[in-house]
Every structure is written in C-alpha cells, then in structure tokens.
Amino acid sequence: MSRLLRAAIVKVFSTKYSLTLPAPALEYIENVLLENEIPEDEWALGLEYWAREYLKGEDAPSLVSIDGLKRAYEILQLGGTDDTDAIDPSEINVEAHFSAVDSFDMPAQHFDIVRSGFTLPKHKPKLGGQAMNRSAYMRERWGIIREIIQRNENFTPPAIGGHDRSKYLKLTSTQNLLGRAGQLFLLFGMLSRDPEGRLTLEDGDGRVVLDMMDAVPGEGLFTEGCMVLVEGEYTIENNIRVLAMGHPPAEKREVARGLHGHVDFLGGGAMSQKDEEKYIPTVLANEHVSFAFFSDVWLDHPRTLVALRQVLQGYADASEFRPMVFVFCGNFTQRGWEGEGGMKRYTLGFNALTDLILSFPLLHQSHFIFVPGPLDPWSSSTLPRPALPSTITGRLLQRVPKARFVSNPARLRYFGQEIVIYREDLMGRMLRNLVAVKDEKEGDMKRYLVQTILDQAHLSPLPQNIRPTLWEFDHAMRLYPMPTAVVLADKYERYELTYEGCHVLNPGRFVCAGSGGEFEWSVYYPHLKRSERSALSLD
Template structure:
C-alpha cells in the first residue's frame, strides 16, 4: 500500500475507536488502510458517517479474530493492514448478501472473487495447538523449526490424542444421560491408568495403536499403555494401522492384557459442527469464518455456479504425450468457453527422479520450459486461471518428510521468465505438499502421495469381507476420522513435527484431493467431497476432475 496522508483528527479518531474500547494497537499501515478506505467511500469529511464506519471495522475485527476471548486475552495486540483487509472483505460479502446490513464503509462495494481465493502453504499456516485441558485452540508463540525439538514429538501426539478424544466425547453415543439430547444409555471411556484392579471386566479405551520393540501390539494414551490381544478382534470400517488412534472394546485379563472384542476408528465431526465450536479460530491464515458468516459467503459462491477447479496428477512434462494431452484439454476449455478458475497440476513432473541421475535436472527444467511454451498458446487462460503447482514424491528435492516444501525456485526460474510477469505475480502459485485452497467459505486440501499403498502395507486389521469400492471408502473414512492426512508411524512416513499442523484435517475440509497413483475414485463422506483424479501420465487416459463449487455445497 502506498503511503497515505492521514489527517491528525482522523488518526486520533481511528486510534481512539480501537484502543479505548478494545485495547488494540494499530500499526501505521493499518491506520493508513482505514483512512484510505474512508477516503474511497467519501467519508473523510462526514464526521458522523466516518465514526460509524470506523466503529463497524473495529467491531468486525474483534468478532472475527477475537470471538470468545476475554479482553485480557488480546490486550495490546498489534493490528496490521492485512488483518483489517480481511475484515473489510467479510463486511463486503455480508453487505452484498444483505444490503440493509452494509455499513457506510462498504456501501456499494461488490465482492471481487480474486480477493476470496487463497493458496495456503503448509509452512506458512498459523501455528495453533489444541489445549486438551481447556478444550480450545491456542497459538504457539515460538517460531517453527525444521530441526524439531525432542518435546515436539510428544506434544504433537498428545495434541492429536486430546483433539480426537474431545471429538469422541462430544459424540451422541458418548454423552452422559443427563446431558441435553443424550441417549438413555451411553458408552463410557476409561483410561489405561484406571484398568488397575479391573481384571475380568469389560471396558472401552481410546488411544494410539503402537508396537513394542519385541513386536507386540499396545494401546497408548497420555496415562500409560496396555498390551493388546487382537487375535479375535472384529474390525470396524476403515484401515487400522500402527500410529492411528482407535477405540478398543475388550476384557482386561488377569495377565494385564486387553483381550479385544472390537476395534474401530473414532467418530468424525462434520465441518459445520466444528465451525460452531471453533469458527473464531483462523486455521489457514486467511481469516476466521464464524458460523454466522457462512451463509453470506455461501450465497456468494452460489452466484457463480460455473466456477470450477481442475485437478491433474502425475503430469510428466518430459513425455510428449502428456503435453499433447494437456494441450488438447486446454484447447477444449477454450473452445467450450469454459475456463476453470483454478488449474492444479501435481507432480511427479518427470517420469524419472532427479536424484537418480544428476543429468535429470536438465530434463526437469526443459519439461517446465515446454509447459511454459504450451501455456503461452492460450493467453485467455493465463488471463483468467490461477495455476497451482504441487510437488510429487519424486520431484526435487526428494524426501520422505512431510510436509514438503515447494519446488526449489532456481529450478523453475526459466519457466517463470518465459511467462507474462503479471501472470507470474498474480496467478502462478508454487505450493507445498500438502496445501490448502480457500475460496470464500470453502476449503480444499490437496495431498499428493501414494497414500493407499502405504496404508495397506502398514495395515494391522481390515474387515474380513471386502466389496467393490470398500478400500476407497475405508481410506477416506480413516483419514477423516483420524483428522490427519497420514496416520502412520514415524518410521513409515516421517513428519516435520513443528509443521505437523499442516497434516491436520480438523475442521473437516469441504473437499479433499488425494492425488494418488491408485485408480480414480470420487465419493462424499460426512459432507466432505473426496476424490482421486488418478494418474495423468504417458499413454494413460486423458482425465481430470472438475470440482464445481455448487456441487460442494450439496
């Protein structure tokens, strides 16, 4: 934002509105943003309307970012222009939905779609941790590090346990009879510590499925562990792997083992339910969306029923067939005058890992230059479409660690230089793996990994009888019930612990893209639209999945 001259009396009025009532401190860029907004609406010379507009911004800021917190909780916090810009955008949406609710500071404005679309990098997400004792999400003040501290491991696992346990206890089957809306009978959880002296009794436990050094199964919670006998356990729906958090029902034996009768995943919690509890929490860094604001944002989404996202995976840029197939698809979009709002290309971007041969670096760079040449043939697409590029497991720099950073900038510098500078600055997005796309009230998580094969290789239990489509459903239900993209042990899929919040699937997203080499599938689970576009590679069927925003609402 260019420097804006703020008259002294206007500055005093702005600062007074934010500090006297709410104890917030405004940075100079925030003061300039407010002044520029007032000036754009012709309010600088109208004292009454100006005061109302400033008060509306201050109220909306507190409601969206500090709802449910005491004034002491944000006393002295510094407010930036970026935060106020997000607040202003929300006011514009509400004013467009209900003109009578529009304030003087947004009157006449209409939502610009570009301002409500965000690509959220895994390494730039707000660091937020669930506090199990207070049942709230709290910010982590310490900056994240790639070299995680020893405490990060236990803190992350304890947070996952507490978060999922809170979801379990909110489920109607676990509500005590005296609670409003509870059933006459309910399930009761116990902990490993409370098993002492209960030999011969049946019990229900919740914890992390793990193994001892000698290969025996145990169930761990924050109070201890108990050995499991799973030989006769009946598995519920889902894929049960070491590292997942499960409910186990069984008998505690004289040998101090839990003889399991049944094992199941924790129940999931819908996106709407989570929003009703934590709508004031900004999980993505794009601004919180309290439940009361969702209807206005959804109304704006429905006004653009043709807006779609196209997703491709395994786009091998070193194969001419892949590029020719992609050229045919882009040509089809242009001929039909149906251009996706966002085009997502997931790796691997070459058929051979660069780490396998240093000479493959040239292959990688040349592949992207050919992609740039292809895109330049469709200037109307470059003018209207956002392009998101997500690395695959074998793309540089190949590593088993999750999340993965974007493709290194030096390797794609020539690609960027070959494209219009306006497109590179505004519509080209180098994303991490996983990443999140936010559009108004919707959130799409994109994860490029061969997760199906990894989950099946690490499976401890599956249902005895499987029908067609069960594996896809089980994979989806497992990830969403676990509220985690990769509920596997560290030795199978290592995680950067201090960035592990990027793997969290809570609140449940509107859509989840599992870009996997496994066969294409599409289904909806608990209101979350999940799909795998399949592998777009040399000789493969030309296919992409278009996600329409109105379909996600349904």
C-alpha cells in the same frame, strides 16, 4: 486531498474509537477509499461503519491490523451491517477471497488438552524441532480426537439420571485396568508396537498388549499410528482380548467451526461461522467458478504437453467453463530428479510448460498452482514437503502472472471453504501396513481410505518409522476442523465420494503409460461442493 483523508481516518479510528493506526494500516484504509472513489462527504460515515465492524471481530486488538481491516471490509461488502443494503453477490470480486496456503505458512496452532482449546506457541516452528515436541504432537493428536469422542452423543451421559444414563458409552484409561481381570472395557488410544514387537494400545496414561485372535474390525483401514476405539476383555495375562475395534467418530465441519470459529487455522485471519454463512449467497451466485486438478503430470512424457495443449485450448475457447484455478500435482517426471540428467529434465519440462501456458493469453487470469510429488526435488520421506526449488521454476514464476509453487500438502481457501490438496500414494502405503481390515470386496477400499483419514482427522495416520512427519509442522497434516473438500492425488484409480459432508476426490493419473487410453483429471465446483470427471483421448 490526501492530508484531509488521513485526518478523517485518524479522527474516526484513533480519536473516537481509541485505536492505534500503524502506517501500513492507515495507508491501506486510504487506498481503499481512493480506489473506490468514495466522495469526501461520505468519508466519515464509511469510516464509522468500518471501525465498528473491525471492533466486532474476535479479539480485535487496539493496534489495528491489516488482516482485521480486510475481514471487516469483506463483511461490509456483503452487507454485514444492519444499516447498509447488501450488494449483489455476483458483483463481488471473488479473486479477493481466494488464496493458496503453503503448509509452512500456516499458524502452528497447538491443542491444549487441559483447556480443550487451541493456542499459538511463543516461538515459530522449526524444521529440526525440540526433543520435547517428538511426543507432544502425538499427544495433541490424541487429545483432539478424544475431545471429539467425548462430544459425541453416544459418549455423553444424559443430564438427568434414569435408565438411559446407563446406556451411554464410557471410556476407560489403561491405568484403571489392573486388578479387574474378566471385565469388559472400552478403551481409546493409538495402535503401536512394544519393544518385543507385540501390538499394543497406547493412551495418555500407559499401554496394554492387544490379543487380536477374536477381534472383529469395523469399517476402515487399521494401521499402526491410528487412533482407535477398542472393546475387549481384560485378562489375567494383563492384556486385552479384543472383541471389536473401530475408528473414532468424525466431527462435521459445522460443529468444529462452531466451537473454534475464532481460531485462525490457515493464516490470513479467522472467520466465525456466522461470517462464513454470509458468503454462501456469493458462492452460489458464482456458478462459473471451478478448480481443475491434475496429478502425475509427467513433463518428460512425449504425450503430456500434446494432451495439455488440447485441454488448455478447450478451456480457452469456452469461457463459461474456464477454471479459475489449475492445480498440477507431481510427479513432474517419470523417474524423479535423481540420476543422470534429472535436473535437466525438470528444467526443460517446466520451460516447455511455461511456453505452453503463455500461448493462451485468455488463461492468464487463472491461477496455476503446483504441488510436488514423492519423487520431485528435493524428494524426502518427511512431511510436509517444501515447494519445488526456484532453480527449475524461476522462468515460469517470472512469466506466468498467477503461478505459485506450494508445499505438499497445501490448501486452497475460497470464501469460507477449505480445500486440502495432498499428493501421496496413500492407498498403497496404507494397505502395505495394515494391522486389520474388515473382510470386504475391493470396491470398498476407496470408502475405507476416505473414512479412515477423516475419522483420524489426519492425512497420514502412520507411525514415524513408516511416514516421518516434521514434529513442529504436524498441524499442517491435520484435517481438523474437517475441510470442505480433500484432493487425495494418488496413482490409485480415480474416485469421488462424500463422507460426513466432506467431498473427497482422486483425479487419477493424467498421463497414460501406454500409447492409447484417456488422459483424465477432475474439476471441483465450489457452489455445488462436488466434483466431476474430465477426460481426453488423443486417439
């Protein structure tokens, strides 16, 4: 039977559609047909649909790839062809459409400022990086946001001339300021310091000193490294007297996906916006799917495992509320790994957590994802940070079926949704490095932080001397296209809010420092694109 099946596959893919089938692709097709028990008289028709759907993919290579075959098969499952009936969305295996993405596994998509598009480099990114990449990644960040600004309706001139044509906003480069003292300009660039310590605005053509005496900042947090829009007067002292300063406008996910739907940002294959929309009925039908997020899970704290046992027991007893994914973010001890007995505390803590998870067999179908914190081994000031070392996680990986340790930041992919997880005390770091902020009440700081990182399309809009980034891995820190949700795991108080369609949440610290209080975490529901607070009191 196997010989006949392979002959049928080769006849359709290779003979009829002139596609080259490598051995792994041929084996994958064969396994799918056998696992689904497709009758022999339906082989030819099924392979026809599959080959046609594969060729519809963006830039489908003649050398057939398994990723391309998987995308075509998923579309067929959802009724992607006109000749087949769509199956019940609730019958689709959602596990096949979920994955955790490590930052170091993401394709290094570089933004070409000239072509206004993304391209893959010839060589894989390296930790050290080349000297030219020290400035290249900042130019890319500047170029991406500049393209977003120019697509914004307020910066796009009308196609037909008239009175409205003079009302659109126009950007000016720093190189066009000389000899135009006394005039007002709108500039876009990065806040930085010159060798004399003065605040400047730097763009692709040069820099100009900023006089902030009369500046009125807009909403958000402004630090060195932020890309900002500045309106001001050019003076005879060759600086800009800033009148107003604001963050660039954000671009919604659907707009960016419409422009770059063919680009594979996460790995595992690109998905066009049209294909993404086909998954919506399936996501809505699976209301039971949820992701639970915990932060600051101190495994050496005497109350942590006691509280976790009650949490896991509750989920094991209530199958309708059982999360598909548990995400645990560091720090995983109170004092970090440095110092006497540091590594022993981690090893004992994860061994105890392994035994705890194994005591609930009903939860073994769930995924357990672990994201390191700032103090976890091997702690480093550079971003992104690699996953926790196998020397302390080996036993958990061997015993827990669906456990995975990933980088910080990391991403979850669920059908067409992208959830970014970032463990960083970001609020405190941003407030310590403020250049300007609108004078508002403390309650607005959460909204300001969320607005800042989404407008900046970056998780860490800070300079290298404050928060270093691995030059060739800066693409893993981008928030472009805007994700579906962002988990900002911070020791700051918990919150959840939505900005430009992106849901942002901070689950808060799971461990209570005192003897009383509540243990809190957050649960995200993909079908609602919203989260809710969960809490447990041991008292």
